[in-house]
Amino acid sequence: xxxxxxxxxAYGVFLAVVLAWIVIIAAKLSRLExxxxxxxELAQRRRDDG
Amino acid sequence: MRSANPSVPLLATIAxxxxxxxxxxxxxxxxxxxxxxxxxxxxxxxxPIALTAYVCFALGAWxxxxxxxxxxxxxxxxxxxxxxxxxxxxxxxxLTGSIWAKASWGVWWLxxxxxxxxxxxxxxFYCAYFMLxxxxxxxxxxxxxxxxxxxxxxxxxxxxxLAIRLAENFIHPTxxxxxxxxxxxxxxxxxxxxxxxxxxxAYVMYRVELLGKRTDAHLRLLREALT
Numbered sequence: 001x002x003x004x005x006x007x008x009x010a011y012g013v014f015l016a017v018v019l020a021w022i023v024i025i026a027a028k029l030s031r032l033e034x035x036x037x038x039x040x041e042l043a044q045r046r047r048d049d050g
Numbered sequence: 051m052r053s054a055n056p057s058v059p060l061l062a063t064i065a066x067x068x069x070x071x072x073x074x075x076x077x078x079x080x081x082x083x084x085x086x087x088x089x090x091x092x093x094x095x096x097x098p099i100a101l102t103a104y105v106c107f108a109l110g111a112w113x114x115x116x117x118x119x120x121x122x123x124x125x126x127x128x129x130x131x132x133x134x135x136x137x138x139x140x141x142x143x144x145l146t147g148s149i150w151a152k153a154s155w156g157v158w159w160l161x162x163x164x165x166x167x168x169x170x171x172x173x174x175f176y177c178a179y180f181m182l183x184x185x186x187x188x189x190x191x192x193x194x195x196x197x198x199x200x201x202x203x204x205x206x207x208x209x210x211x212l213a214i215r216l217a218e219n220f221i222h223p224t225x226x227x228x229x230x231x232x233x234x235x236x237x238x239x240x241x242x243x244x245x246x247x248x249x250x251x252a253y254v255m256y257r258v259e260l261l262g263k264r265t266d267a268h269l270r271l272l273r274e275a276l277t
Contacts (some may be wrong), residue, residue, distance in 0.1 A: 003089045006153040008090040010146045014099070017142055021255060028262050035269050042276045 058261070061254045068247035075240035089153035096146040098245035100169070102252045103143050104207050106136030107176060109256075111204035113195035126193040127267070129200055131180055131260045135252055141175040160240075167208045175203050 001009070081091035110132035117125035147166070148158045160166060166172040179199055186192035233241070 001152070003087055003153055006149050007088055007091050010095055010149040013097065013145045013149065014095055014142060017138065017145075018251070021138065025258060025262060028266075032262065032265050035273075039269065039272050039276060046276065 056256050056259075058254060061250060061257065065247060065254050067248040068243060068250055072240065072247045073200075073246040074245050075236075079090060080237045080240040081234060082240055084110065086154055089150065092146060092150040094240055094244045096143065096150050097241065098248040099139050099146060100143040101245060102248045103136050103139035104211065105249065106132050106139055106252060106256070107172075107207055108204055110136060110200050114200035117193060118201075123193075126196065127263050128260060130183065131256055131263060133200055133203075134259065135256050137173065137176050137180075138255075139248075139252060140169075140176065143169065144173060165210075165213045168213045172203070172206045172210045175206055179203070195214045 072094070078090055080091075080094070082088060110129045113125045113129035113132055117129060120194060147169075151160070151166075152158050179196065182199055183192060183196045186195060
């Protein structure tokens with residue numbers, strides 16, 4: 001590999017890890033959103049049942 | 051009640067601004083190094099990442115100390131999250147360092163270099179933190195043991211940092227000496243901006259992760275209350 005390719009690889013690795021972190025956090029937030037919706041539904045049902 | 055901490059969107063905007071400025075300064079302002087040529091540009095990402103990893107581990111240890119001192123429950127998650135960020139940046143340090151080693155020395159790794167091995171030891175020590183933590187049942191005992199482990203780890207940080215200076219074999223460059231930074235003003239400015247960008251980015255990642263973990267914990271409590 002040339003020097004330029006290695007410099008690009010170093011910055012590319014940094015960018016890839018940050019983007020991977022964003023993807024993982026986004027997946028986690030989606031799960032949290034689903035769980036919140038489930039719990040909201042559960043609370044609503046409880047309220048309706050009185 | 052409004053938090054005294056700056057908001058995450060504001061910090062993220064600052065991180066984007068600083069990162070953009072850092073890229074401009076690294077590639078268009080800072081001159082090319084006479085000895086290493088273009089591969090020296092890796093310095094502006096590798097060293098700030100390494101220093102940010104140290105800061106994250108130190109923050110994890112500080113939060114651990116606060117937990118042991120005040121028994122405040124919030125510090126457990128804060129310590130864990132900081133150490134998690136530290137391991138991410140630690141992994142990045144090893145990856146970017148290997149690439150720079152290949153560019154400068156022609157090899158990806160040198161077991162004979164104490165500085166490299168000591169940082170690897172520090173990184174593996176903190177990887178073991180997670181193995182320890184998740185081998186224990188959630189509760190006060192896990193919090194205390196994790197906190198003590200995190201505090202032990204912080205002792206490795208100065209050892210790892212000083213190894214770069216104390217090594218007799220000067221393959222790993224020592225840029226910052228007692229006489230100041232051994233580089234041109236524009237190079238030092240680019241380094242400072244790059245480090246600032248990475249610190250703010252790391253803090254944004256820390257805050258977002260912490261928010262996610264706290265929300266997770268609250269949802270678990272809610273689920274237990276409702277079912």
